[in-house]
Amino acid sequence: MSAARTAFRPNWPARLGWLLLALYVVYAGSTLGFVPERFATGLDHGRRFLARMFPPNFSRWELIQSGILESIQIAVIATVVGIVIALPVGFLAARNLMPPYVTWPTRGLIALCRSFHPIIVAILFVKAIGFGALAGVMALIVASVGFIAKLFAEAIEEISLKQVEAVRATGAGFLSVLVMGVVPQVLPRFIGFATYQLDSNLRNSTMVGIVGGGGIGATLFTAYQRFDFDVVLAILIVIVAMIMAAEIVSGWARRVFQ
């Protein structure tokens, strides 16, 4: 008697896992009050909402233009200043260059910068330095420092120490070792992070206005609260176009530095 051979035996633990996942979805959905009626009424609202959005209304073009420009300014300044601050912080957090009593506090600082969403940081800065673009810039600087310093430290930890040693063997000082031995190895990846962070800052700079941090977000939120949904759609189209253009530019920059 030969046992029937199944090529793919049922994987009971995995099936149990999927079942638990399904149970969780049902449980969580019910605690959050997801019922079919809400979807049904929502779809009805959605139809009217979409009808009010079309056609997009570009009649306040000057307002949109100045908002977008301010968002771009916020993103550019925050990225550049963020990078300038993140460079030394990243070096201090790299465990192959620095002793542990330096890396641990630096890593804590990076974790603190990363753990709050830029919008929340923007709220605090709006309170501290008032409404306007500067609060948005400061919030995005904090986010940029957290992101770039972390990735930069990781990139430095992956470099080949042979080149560092070779530079050191010529009698170079610490700064020369950094400039000649470390930076050339991490520059291409660094440009990658920087352009990625610029994209990310652009996205967020369109949002900090919701909490008073300047840029197009304030215009967007005002239009939304006035139920001018056609203006909202126009602003969204401009934002998406700007972000896509920025992605093309940053892709070009990454290719140049490959």
Added chain:
Amino acid sequence: MSVPVSAPVAERSWQRFSPGLRLARFAFYLCTVAAFAVSLRTIEIIPEFLYDAPEQMADLFGRMWPPDANYLGPTLAALVETLHIATLGTLLALAMAVPVGLLAARNLTPSLPLNLLAKFVFVTSRSVNSLVWALLFVAVFGPGPLAGTLAIAFRSIGFTGKLFAEALEESSPGSIEALTAAGAGRLSTLVFGYWPQVKPAFWSIALFRWDINIRESAVLGLVGAGGIGVALDTALNLLYWDQVAVVLAAIFSVVVLAEIVVTLVRNRVL
């Protein structure tokens, strides 16, 4: 009369990059500096606000201390809601991203129009900020966690789908050819050929996005989409900074916890 041993080396010079590349790099640096300078000169900043920034900062932290312990109860309830929003949103995003990812993978769907359509879905999903998605869904479904969950889900499709499609494209064709040779249909090839190969990548993408979504779902409440952001918004509007401190501490601890969980799971399972 001596014979030169070798050609004089003085005229030879080595360059790491071609002139075109150097020009492009120079152009990049120039554009960066120019953009920075123009932005700095034209941005509208009210310097008077800066003078009392340290005082305002001190005042802010003074009002935050001591944190209002009575607000801990509502905060924790909202925190659980945020976790549900993030988790359900991630799961929903995965459920939607898998079919679109299958369409985007060039080795699975050898049709350029379909690939481009899927790419377009990804780009749209990523270009619209989660707060904007939340605004749209609040307008459709009304304020509450449903709008937040959908916002998280739609925002995450692009990220998860793009990475899933890339994982599919990188899977090795050997075992798939073997399955096809044995007469397996398209569904069987997917389940037994591709899935085992992309499974680790899939779960690591899911974990990574979940971690991001926890941060993102914490702010959705500012536009009324449920979660701990609602508690934050209420406290901010009432200027109860001691309650704000409680909410911020809760967000910080849940984000740190999520990061620890993700790291542990990734090391153990994947």
